[in-house]
Amino acid sequence: MNIDLPENFTMYDERKRKKLAWIEDGILKIKIEASFRKTMYELTYELKGRNNCFYCKKDFNDDKMTLDHMIPQERGGPTITNNLVPSCHECNSKKSNMTTEQFLKYKELTQEGKKEYYKNFKRYVNYMKENELLELPPNWLSKKKVTEIIVRFDFSQEYKKSKYRKIEKFYKEYGHFPKPILVDKYGFLLDGFISLMYAKDHNIRKIPVMVLENVEVIQQKI
Numbered sequence: 001m002n003i004d005l006p007e008n009f010t011m012y013d014e015r016k017r018k019k020l021a022w023i024e025d026g027i028l029k030i031k032i033e034a035s036f037r038k039t040m041y042e043l044t045y046e047l048k049g050r051n052n053c054f055y056c057k058k059d060f061n062d063d064k065m066t067l068d069h070m071i072p073q074e075r076g077g078p079t080i081t082n083n084l085v086p087s088c089h090e091c092n093s094k095k096s097n098m099t100t101e102q103f104l105k106y107k108e109l110t111q112e113g114k115k116e117y118y119k120n121f122k123r124y125v126n127y128m129k130e131n132e133l134l135e136l137p138p139n140w141l142s143k144k145k146v147t148e149i150i151v152r153f154d155f156s157q158e159y160k161k162s163k164y165r166k167i168e169k170f171y172k173e174y175g176h177f178p179k180p181i182l183v184d185k186y187g188f189l190l191d192g193f194i195s196l197m198y199a200k201d202h203n204i205r206k207i208p209v210m211v212l213e214n215v216e217v218i219q220q221k222i
């Protein structure tokens with residue numbers, strides 16, 4: 001799949017000494033030392049603005065805006081431009097773990113209707129988890145299995161044990177991973193290190209993968 005990209009974009013390091021990410025011929029080039037998440041945030045602001053809340057349409061200052069995952073992270077939503085919208089704190093916290101579509105419906109309901117909707121919604125989320133259903137558009141996930149893609153990444157990097165335990169808990173309870181791992185067009189890992197680590201430790205071969213065809217990690221330090 002391709003992520004949404006603006007026509008022009010350049011992200012520098014803090015001292016503006018070197019480029020960390022840029023767009024060239026429609027491909028996002030991202031240096032190995034750049035944070036993928038931060039790059040996605042900056043790209044989203046570039047595409048969708050910094051000041052206007054997608055949900056209540058009010059204008060805010062920079063610091064009042066967050067980025068909301070349209071499909072929430074705990075329901076498999078990746079941190080990519082296609083899945084992010086600027087949102088104020090209030091709307092983001094009210095939306096909680098609903099999708100954008102569900103939240104827009106919910107907003108229109110009466111107080112009584114909201115209670116009922118929320119009860120059904122919680123049941124629905126559990127059903128999806130228990131049945132190994134990821135709620136992503138079908139064309140986002142790669143048809144290739146993770147074993148068919150050479151996933152390149154560094155196993156020796158540091159990670160938080162608490163994050164590992166969270167994945168472990170989810171996997172033990174539901175028998176699958178909560179979200180796909182993300183790789184660039186050449187199989188370089190962009191997100192999902194902990195899931196991959198857990199899969200390696202337990203010899204699990206079934207991991208959902210998203211291949212971002214218009215993203216390329218630049219490995220050499222220029």
Ligand SMILES: [Zn+2]
Nearest residue numbers: 053056088091
């Ligand atoms: Zn808002």
